[in-house]
Amino acid sequence: MDPVGKLFDHSLHLIGLLDADGLVLRANQSALTFAGVTEDQIRNQPFWDTPFWSHDPEQRTRVREAVKQAACGETICFETTHPDADGHIRVIDFSIRPLPDENGRISFLVPEGRDITELRQAEISLKESETRYRTLFENAGDAILIMDGIRFSDCNDKALEIFACSRRDVIGQSPFRFSPLVQPDGCASEKKALQYIEAALAGQPQFFQWTHARFDGTKFDAEVSLNAIQVGRSSFLQAIVRDVTARKEAERKQAENEERFRFLTENTKDVVWILDVETLRFTYVNPSAVRQRGFTPEEIMAQPLDEALDKAGADYVRRLIAGHRAALEKGEEQLDQTVYYTEQMKQPHKNGSWIWTEATGSFRRNPSTGRLEIYGVTRDITERVHAEGEREKLERQLRQAQKMEAIGTLAGGISHDFNNILSVVLGNTNLVLKDLDPQSRIYKKLSMVVKAGERAADLVRQILSFSRHEEKTRQPLYIHIIVKEIVKLLKPSVPNTITIQTCLCADALSVCADPTEIHQVIMNLCANALYAMKETGGELCISLNPCSPPADFPGSDPSFIELTVHDTGPGMDREVLERVFEPFYTTKPREIGTGLGLWVVHGIVKAMGGTIEISSSLGSGTLVRILLPAAQSPIKEIPVARDALPGGNERLFVVDDETGIISFMTDFLTGLGYSVQAFVDSEKALDIFSRAPQEVDLLISDCIMPNRNGFDLVQAMRRLRPDLPVILCTGSTEEKMRAAAKKAGVQSFLIKPLDAFTLAMEIRKALPH
Numbered sequence: 001m002d003p004v005g006k007l008f009d010h011s012l013h014l015i016g017l018l019d020a021d022g023l024v025l026r027a028n029q030s031a032l033t034f035a036g037v038t039e040d041q042i043r044n045q046p047f048w049d050t051p052f053w054s055h056d057p058e059q060r061t062r063v064r065e066a067v068k069q070a071a072c073g074e075t076i077c078f079e080t081t082h083p084d085a086d087g088h089i090r091v092i093d094f095s096i097r098p099l100p101d102e103n104g105r106i107s108f109l110v111p112e113g114r115d116i117t118e119l120r121q122a123e124i125s126l127k128e129s130e131t132r133y134r135t136l137f138e139n140a141g142d143a144i145l146i147m148d149g150i151r152f153s154d155c156n157d158k159a160l161e162i163f164a165c166s167r168r169d170v171i172g173q174s175p176f177r178f179s180p181l182v183q184p185d186g187c188a189s190e191k192k193a194l195q196y197i198e199a200a201l202a203g204q205p206q207f208f209q210w211t212h213a214r215f216d217g218t219k220f221d222a223e224v225s226l227n228a229i230q231v232g233r234s235s236f237l238q239a240i241v242r243d244v245t246a247r248k249e250a251e252r253k254q255a256e257n258e259e260r261f262r263f264l265t266e267n268t269k270d271v272v273w274i275l276d277v278e279t280l281r282f283t284y285v286n287p288s289a290v291r292q293r294g295f296t297p298e299e300i301m302a303q304p305l306d307e308a309l310d311k312a313g314a315d316y317v318r319r320l321i322a323g324h325r326a327a328l329e330k331g332e333e334q335l336d337q338t339v340y341y342t343e344q345m346k347q348p349h350k351n352g353s354w355i356w357t358e359a360t361g362s363f364r365r366n367p368s369t370g371r372l373e374i375y376g377v378t379r380d381i382t383e384r385v386h387a388e389g390e391r392e393k394l395e396r397q398l399r400q401a402q403k404m405e406a407i408g409t410l411a412g413g414i415s416h417d418f419n420n421i422l423s424v425v426l427g428n429t430n431l432v433l434k435d436l437d438p439q440s441r442i443y444k445k446l447s448m449v450v451k452a453g454e455r456a457a458d459l460v461r462q463i464l465s466f467s468r469h470e471e472k473t474r475q476p477l478y479i480h481i482i483v484k485e486i487v488k489l490l491k492p493s494v495p496n497t498i499t500i501q502t503c504l505c506a507d508a509l510s511v512c513a514d515p516t517e518i519h520q521v522i523m524n525l526c527a528n529a530l531y532a533m534k535e536t537g538g539e540l541c542i543s544l545n546p547c548s549p550p551a552d553f554p555g556s557d558p559s560f561i562e563l564t565v566h567d568t569g570p571g572m573d574r575e576v577l578e579r580v581f582e583p584f585y586t587t588k589p590r591e592i593g594t595g596l597g598l599w600v601v602h603g604i605v606k607a608m609g610g611t612i613e614i615s616s617s618l619g620s621g622t623l624v625r626i627l628l629p630a631a632q633s634p635i636k637e638i639p640v641a642r643d644a645l646p647g648g649n650e651r652l653f654v655v656d657d658e659t660g661i662i663s664f665m666t667d668f669l670t671g672l673g674y675s676v677q678a679f680v681d682s683e684k685a686l687d688i689f690s691r692a693p694q695e696v697d698l699l700i701s702d703c704i705m706p707n708r709n710g711f712d713l714v715q716a717m718r719r720l721r722p723d724l725p726v727i728l729c730t731g732s733t734e735e736k737m738r739a740a741a742k743k744a745g746v747q748s749f750l751i752k753p754l755d756a757f758t759l760a761m762e763i764r765k766a767l768p769h
Contacts, residue, residue: 014052014082014092014113020106022047022067031113036085047111055083063096070096070109082113091117140240147237150174150197162243165215175239180213200226200237212241220245270379273300275361277321277372280305292357292380294350310354313345317374324363324372344381356385422753424660426453430756431667453753474512474608476631479561480504480544482518487542490526497537498530504544509561510631517604524601525565525624532569532622541566550611550627559630566623572616580614645760647672650697650767654678655685655713656729657705661752665700672760682708686716693721698767703730703737714744725766729754 008015014031018024024042032039035051042050047067048060059080066076077095084090092113099108137144143159145152155170163170163178179189196206206226213219225240271292274284281304285297293300306314320341342360349355361376429449436443487500494500511518522542529540547562572580581602605612609629616622652674654665662678669676677696679685682705689696699717703710714726726746730737731753741749747766750759 014111014115016047016111018047018067018096018109018111020071020109022064022071022109024050025108034082034084034090034115052082052113055089056081063094066096067109070098071106073098073100073106079116090115091120143239143241143243145170145175145239145241147175147197147239148234150194153236159241162220162241163212163214164218169215178212178214180211180219183211196224196226197237200228201235203228210241221248268377270377272377273375275305275317275374275376277324277363277374280317282308283373292378293347293355299350308347310346310348313343313347313359316343316345321374344385347378355380356382421660422453424658424664426450426753426755428660428664428667429453431664431671434671474514474517476510476512477515477518478510479513479518479563479628480509482515483522483542483544486519486522486526490530494530495534495537498533499539501539501541502543503541505546507546509544509546511561511608511628512631513608513628517608521601521604521626522563522565524598528598529565529567529569529622533567536570538568538621546630547627549629559632561628561630563626563628564623566621568621571618571620571622573618577614577616645672645757646764647674647760648764648767649673649675651675651695652677652763653685653689653696653699654701655682655699655705655710656680656702657682658702661702668756668759669763674763682706682710682713686713689717690720693717693724696721696724698725698727698763700727700729700763703728703741711740711744714746725768727762727766 008017008026008028011028012030014034015028016024016031017026024045024047027039027042031052035042037051046064047053048064053060053063062078062080066078069076075095075097077093080092080094081089082092093116094111094113096109096111098106099110101107137156140156140158143162144156145159146154152170152173152175155167159170160167175193176190179193181189183189183192196208200206205228206224208224208226210222210224211219212222221244223242223244227238229236229238268286268288269291271288272284272286273282273289275281276283282301285300287297289295289297289300295303300308305317308314309317341362342358344356344358346354347357357378358381359376359378361374364373364375365371366373429446433443433446433450436446483502483504487502491500526540526542533540541564543562543564543566545562547560549560580598602612605626605628611627613625614622615625652669654662654669654676655678656662656665657680659680662680666676666678677688679688682701685701686708689699699714701710701713705713708716710728710730714724714728718724718726726744727748727750728741728744728746729750729752731751738749748762750762
């Protein structure tokens with residue numbers, strides 16, 4: 001790649017290349033990543049119709065005019081906005097430049113954008129910072145003075161209050177005006193102050209104790225912070241003065257307090273304590289014990305160790321002391337250096353609860369008695385422990401979500417191939433059925449194959465939609481019909497040691513559901529029950545009755561349906577029962593169970609607004625009870641005449657890389673009277689089509705094919721024949737396929753496996769009348 005090309009592709013700016021009419025020819029990776037598009041999605045599109053301008057019609061009009069101006073040789077620059085891939089609006093420094101060729105003719109245009117969102121935000125932040133600084137300056141609790149050289153140029157109100165003067169008494173004065181001639185250490189104030197000033201101006205922040213004088217000469221103790229600040233090319237000093245007269249007095253009084261507890265604070269949030277190693281009693285506890293544990297210090301000092309801590313904590317302290325005594329006997333006592341011991345333990349609260357604490361202690365000898373003691377600090381970490389537990393819970397949920405995402409990815413990956421296989425099975429089976437007597441035994445057997453194939457196709461769609469949390473298309477249906485269908489399907493394969501009983505309410509009970517969902521729920525539960533009884537035999541009972549809603553049901557409608565599946569198998573213990581709804585958990589051998597059945601059942605029932613309960617114990621069988629809301633609207637039977645398939649004599653081009661589908665489509669469409677040319681190679685199909693585009697009345701093509709996919713094939717053929725009718729087919733259920741087909745302007749978009757009646761009807765709709 002030439003250096004210019006590398007610069008284009010690797011630039012952090014958003015750069016593209018347009019022709020003189022504003023159609024996108026190229027875009028660098030930064031631009032594509034910013035908008036979340038591929039180059040194929042925007043190539044040959046008008047620049048103003050690309051996602052960069054999708055958020056604002058006015059900006060689209062503006063850039064369209066800019067393209068016209070640039071095509072006339074003018075460089076256009078302005079500030080605008082773009083939505084990024086996440087939909088956030090970013091501020092862009094935009095330009096579009098003409099690119100003339102060697103003859104001076106404008107052949108190309110170069111749009112370029114630079115993301116300046118952070119710059120604009122920084123400018124706003126700077127203004128806000130200046131405002132905040134001024135607010136802090138004016139409202140600070142300490143005196144703040146600004147020095148230009150060795151003269152005050154500004155000060156806040158607190159400075160006037162501390163120095164007991166007016167602003168005109170400060171501005172223009174040197175700091176020596178507000179200091180005595182000599183500091184307490186004997187140094188001249190002016191000389192010492194100049195040293196601090198010079199050091200601060202050299203970039204070394206200064207913090208020092210100072211004796212100041214108020215305007216009337218009264219002295220006071222202060223802490224001074226001196227820092228250089230740069231404003232443009234000018235340097236200033238900022239002095240922060242804190243009156244510490246009261247604090248100095250307090251420190252002098254505090255020095256008189258008992259030295260034994262000088263490093264302990266009575267106001268700390270944590271509990272500070274001393275434990276006597278011989279008696280295992282606390283000899284000192286600070287007042288924070290009341291806030292932490294509810295007990296007063298006196299109450300805690302009266303408690304033996306086993307009442308002050310839980311058993312694990314008390315045992316830990318005894319082991320710690322025993323270890324220290326052993327080291328002492330060996331002459332290894334480490335009292336000459338600080339050795340801290342930290343442990344988490346539970347302690348009782350006065351209200352009867354338990355709190356989690358973290359105790360840190362160190363062995364010391366009492367300077368007065370010589371007795372060995374542990375000096376320590378205890379912190380309440382109950383919230384932290386609970387937060388860690390919640391974090392672990394969230395991590396488990398994240399792993400669970402990742403498992404679910406893996407299911408969706410796996411299902412999406414196999415859907416295309418699996419639907420192609422089902423197309424071949426269903427298509428050819430239906431062709432054979434056309435030539436058989438409907439009363440024949442073979443016809444009935446093959447009809448069961450078709451029914452199973454259609455159920456498999458529905459199941460693929462069900463897995464895909466469930467794993468992606470998509471809304472289902474539900475409709476009122478009679479649930480007892482599906483129960484009877486499943487029982488009829490199961491009975492031939494059930495051993496004679498197991499009986500199946502049904503107890504279905506005489507009234508027709510309906511729910512609003514997807515038929516495949518209900519089929520999947522009942523089939524999973526029955527399959528689990530039969531597997532549980534395969535060794536012992538027993539009875540499987542399925543019942544269906546109206547019932548009242550669950551106790552916690554928020555609605556007022558009492559109409560619910562109860563579905564129960566009960567088996568007399570060996571049952572489950574408590575541990576298994578608690579995990580039955582976990583994905584990937586199964587008690588079956590790896591080659592038999594996936595651990596997804598009951599998880600899917602649980603998800604379907606919850607999505608329908610129902611509840612599911614499982615009760616079981618070892619030796620007592622298992623009962624699954626499902627409550628579902630009854631359908632609120634009546635079931636409408638809409639008969640569809642599917643006997644006579646419409647046909648014709650038009651010329652059809654069929655393209656699919658699956659030979660089985662090509663064979664079925666050729667036989668089926670030829671049987672309807674059409675003239676069919678079929679291809680497994682899209683390039684060959686395009687070659688034949690290009691020789692006589694007007695000799696084809698309709699193109700039927702798969703979407704996903706090697707070499708040239710269906711969308712590219714349609715585009716290529718329509719360049720030769722713009723009015724060519726097209727039907728696209730795919731085994732994938734991804735929504736982006738449907739969107740791409742809509743964008744391509746095809747007459748129909750069909751999902752495999754193809755239904756013969758639907759295909760015949762869609763062909764007639766697509767062809768001109």
